[in-house]
Amino acid sequence: MSPATSPSPVPASSAATRSPVYALVGNPNAGKSTLFNALTGLKQKVGNYPGVTVERKVGTAYSQHGQALTLIDLPGAYSLAARSPDEAVTRDVLLGRRADTPTPDRIVCIADATNLERNLYLVHQILDLGRPVILVLNMMDLAAQAGLRIRADRLEHELGIPVIPCEAAHGKGIIELKLALSRHELPLPRHAWTVPPALAPAVSELQASLTDHDAKGPLVARAEALLLLTDPDPLRVSGSTPLSAPTQRLLESWKTRWQGEGTDWSGELVAARYEAIGKLVAQVVVPAEATAGAAGAGAGSALALSDRIDAVATHPVWGWVIFLGIMATMFLAIFTLAEIPMGWIEGLVGWTAERVAALIPPGAFHDLVIDGAIAGVEGVIIFLPQILILFFFIGLLESTGYMARAAFIMDRVMSKVGLNGKSFIPLLSSYACAIPGVMATRTIEEPKDRLVTILVAPFMSCSARLPVYLLLIAALVSANEVPLGTQVGLLLLLYSLGTGAAFFFAWLFKKTLLRGAPPLMILELPPYRLPRLRDVFFQMAERGWVFVKRAGTVILALSLLLWFLANHPKPPEDAARPEDPLAHSYAGRVGRVVEPVIAPLGFDWRIGIGLLQSFAAREVFNSSMSVIFSVEESADEETGRARLREALRAAERPDGTRLFTPLVCLNLMVFYVFAMQCVATLAVVRRETGGWKWPLFQLGYMTGTAWLLCFVIYQVGRALGF
Amino acid sequence: MLIAPETQSQQAGCVIALSPGQPASSVPLCQLPAGASGRVCALRGETAFCQRVREMGFGERAFVTKIGGRGPFLCVVNGCRLALNHDAAAAILVEPLAGAAA
Numbered sequence: 001m002s003p004a005t006s007p008s009p010v011p012a013s014s015a016a017t018r019s020p021v022y023a024l025v026g027n028p029n030a031g032k033s034t035l036f037n038a039l040t041g042l043k044q045k046v047g048n049y050p051g052v053t054v055e056r057k058v059g060t061a062y063s064q065h066g067q068a069l070t071l072i073d074l075p076g077a078y079s080l081a082a083r084s085p086d087e088a089v090t091r092d093v094l095l096g097r098r099a100d101t102p103t104p105d106r107i108v109c110i111a112d113a114t115n116l117e118r119n120l121y122l123v124h125q126i127l128d129l130g131r132p133v134i135l136v137l138n139m140m141d142l143a144a145q146a147g148l149r150i151r152a153d154r155l156e157h158e159l160g161i162p163v164i165p166c167e168a169a170h171g172k173g174i175i176e177l178k179l180a181l182s183r184h185e186l187p188l189p190r191h192a193w194t195v196p197p198a199l200a201p202a203v204s205e206l207q208a209s210l211t212d213h214d215a216k217g218p219l220v221a222r223a224e225a226l227l228l229l230t231d232p233d234p235l236r237v238s239g240s241t242p243l244s245a246p247t248q249r250l251l252e253s254w255k256t257r258w259q260g261e262g263t264d265w266s267g268e269l270v271a272a273r274y275e276a277i278g279k280l281v282a283q284v285v286v287p288a289e290a291t292a293g294a295a296g297a298g299a300g301s302a303l304a305l306s307d308r309i310d311a312v313a314t315h316p317v318w319g320w321v322i323f324l325g326i327m328a329t330m331f332l333a334i335f336t337l338a339e340i341p342m343g344w345i346e347g348l349v350g351w352t353a354e355r356v357a358a359l360i361p362p363g364a365f366h367d368l369v370i371d372g373a374i375a376g377v378e379g380v381i382i383f384l385p386q387i388l389i390l391f392f393f394i395g396l397l398e399s400t401g402y403m404a405r406a407a408f409i410m411d412r413v414m415s416k417v418g419l420n421g422k423s424f425i426p427l428l429s430s431y432a433c434a435i436p437g438v439m440a441t442r443t444i445e446e447p448k449d450r451l452v453t454i455l456v457a458p459f460m461s462c463s464a465r466l467p468v469y470l471l472l473i474a475a476l477v478s479a480n481e482v483p484l485g486t487q488v489g490l491l492l493l494l495y496s497l498g499t500g501a502a503f504f505f506a507w508l509f510k511k512t513l514l515r516g517a518p519p520l521m522i523l524e525l526p527p528y529r530l531p532r533l534r535d536v537f538f539q540m541a542e543r544g545w546v547f548v549k550r551a552g553t554v555i556l557a558l559s560l561l562l563w564f565l566a567n568h569p570k571p572p573e574d575a576a577r578p579e580d581p582l583a584h585s586y587a588g589r590v591g592r593v594v595e596p597v598i599a600p601l602g603f604d605w606r607i608g609i610g611l612l613q614s615f616a617a618r619e620v621f622n623s624s625m626s627v628i629f630s631v632e633e634s635a636d637e638e639t640g641r642a643r644l645r646e647a648l649r650a651a652e653r654p655d656g657t658r659l660f661t662p663l664v665c666l667n668l669m670v671f672y673v674f675a676m677q678c679v680a681t682l683a684v685v686r687r688e689t690g691g692w693k694w695p696l697f698q699l700g701y702m703t704g705t706a707w708l709l710c711f712v713i714y715q716v717g718r719a720l721g722f
Numbered sequence: 723m724l725i726a727p728e729t730q731s732q733q734a735g736c737v738i739a740l741s742p743g744q745p746a747s748s749v750p751l752c753q754l755p756a757g758a759s760g761r762v763c764a765l766r767g768e769t770a771f772c773q774r775v776r777e778m779g780f781g782e783r784a785f786v787t788k789i790g791g792r793g794p795f796l797c798v799v800n801g802c803r804l805a806l807n808h809d810a811a812a813a814i815l816v817e818p819l820a821g822a823a824a
Contacts, residue, residue: 079777083770115802118779232769270776314796408805411794420807421794520771520810521794522778525803
């Protein structure tokens, strides 16, 4: 049974007015991103698919004739029977279901030549769509090293589509691929495979029903019929386009019948595909030498090297030593190496502020630009070096293949709280910023596990909390210079507190609110490879740019709003009874309103303003304190910090007692560890969970926990005489 | 929806796969000794999990070599290294292959 019995050439673009759209699709770790980068260079646009936090990468490649080609890099997938949000995006784009993305004119499938059988499974499903496909066999060098000779010409003959051998990491095969992309016409695939006889009538009936009642084209209808029978959950297959009632009834009647007969329909379909693929692979893959025993077949030098590394990297003891060593190196780099470029940014922003200030005459507009816009954006953009370093390490770990090993190592710990190793990567990303952390949950297949990971990710102390911690530690310790040991010890304590909270609440949610069966983890561990620094820097630059854009839009707008609230209305000019402008402002009034709520924690209305402003970005607390306690600006960074520290130590309550006692400083740090104070994260969580229910719950339980803990600490501390 | 893991076709596949000299009993993958190889004969657990395992080429009749680990476990299937946590490895029943080692 063949989906395309009479292949006819298809022109590159059905729409004459736009450039042809190619979708790039393949299994995870097949080298898709490397190929995408090789084809598009810097001409990439990174965004998100509306409605989900799945990254959308679109680039422009050029054919050999100089024609612009649009290339969509789809998330890696093992099957079109999607099990996670990113796989669902791949399926929906290929099936033409997404209104925000054009249906690809052509599809470029990339397959890992070292594991052709598994990779051809997805290719096989895509060929069912009856669209023009180009197959790229990547990592041909590694396949050769593993003792496999792949007859690409034979595969091309069997499938009827262009098959390009390639080594994307070394740039080999890119020209041949561009030549294939440049072809005006491409043949349709002519692969054939036999649907099991027990299922064939159902496939035909479902195809007819999908065509008649769901307005699907014949080939797409057949592909969807096969998917409906491959995935046991029809809701997952249909996604945002629910099945019509007749198709739904037809599907149910067939399933009821098969259940009565004891037919495992989905298993049989997969087995039939693999049988067809097995026959194909037998014709095109020639082992260099006879392989004794199928288990471990194809294990060549690359695999043997990976095995040797894994013997240490996944060892119960040495694995942990390596893992902790890498984590320690990463955090050390984030908190030490970043200091230098952070100083540069501070200097650059200060220089810009001075120049701009000289151009704008004093007045409200001057203050708006300098104190609102520039100061607000600086508070966030200053963390760009830390974000870049973190993503450099994450890219390095992914590129070498170690990240999957880290998930492997952490699985034992994560399983104690009801999650699996896959949740570790989002939590690790959240140390830089919860937003990429939430985005990284898209690879978690089980919806409840994904939600739990999203709910606890903001407990991991992000880089925005760091300056607040450092300021409060400085205020807490009486010496002018905080001893390094004390600083590191306290920081370690705060980071551990956040991590512990994330694990505790994950355990609690999995036991109560989001109870579910223990997750079953199956994770591919790619062979170790030398890192592709070009790709690492690409990814780092992409993430950095997303962060900068956020600073230039959301943070800028919020900074302007907060500046307005802190400066308006102006107090009446009464020389006899001068009034504090801040106390008179809207922000001051709000601070007074929230004071009764935070007073039991030892915080007054001035701290309250800082806490409220932190919802825009936590690090704004520092600049709020500078404004509130009238710290003079200093061009010298160290002097500025010292003045702020002194101002906090000198701050008093109306009764003359010290405001920032060690107990209050400690309580503030605990509050910042636990409270949900990031509007941008809440917005991303809303987008990811499809409504306000979970972000509001997150805001409530995290901030509620923070309040409760601070209340206990302050009241007990006071009772003990601190 | 849960499916019965020991459907007739799967059991049949498992029986057919056996050859003289191989033990007749199947064991969960988690109990397969490190370094030993086996052939998958049945999958237990949620349908979605079974389906994904099959789609990754780890279905019935696939050969697997357990490299090591105490949970999670490290295995090789068709030259591809996969990590499975304890519950996932317990859901995959294998027939140990006599004399086969990694």
